[in-house]
Amino acid sequence: MIAILVVTTADVVMRYLLNSPLSWAFDLVVHYLLVAAFFLGFPVALGRGDHIAVDFLARKLPVRLLHAVLFPACCAGAVLLGVMAYYGSLEVISAWRADEVITGVILWPVWLAKLSIPVALWPMSVRLVQIAFAHGATALDSRRFPFEAPKFHVAED
Structure with missing residues (x-):
């Protein structure tokens, strides 16, 4: 996020004060830095238990039933993310082999x-x-x- 701030600020300063914008700033921020900030934040949030959860029903369930429900949900999420990661990896390899580039300056x-x-x-x-x-x-x-699962962050009503 700091890199996005620095590049965008430098581009604005160069554009409006020196009338010489950074021609590469938009492509760098949009195609690389924003995508990386968006996707690379997911594992950090998951590790901390910071993802948004609608837990009004979960708070009413007995502990063992709650975990029994979360087990298949986490399994399904793992499979879905694994499939997305697999096809994402294929896209990276395909773009590498084809030497694809984003046209611009x-x-x-x-x-x-x-x-x-x-x-x-x-x-x-x-x-x-x-x-x-x-x-x-x-x-x-x-x-x-066997280990501690991430906790829900309970919002006060």
């Missing part, structure tokens, strides 16, 4: 713009499998956990 490589997607989604898929097993173990025996 600078010929930016497309594979680099697409790389943050599988880089973010593969570890998220693995982490969701780990979380799913934690929920499954807790559903079976709520007194013993």
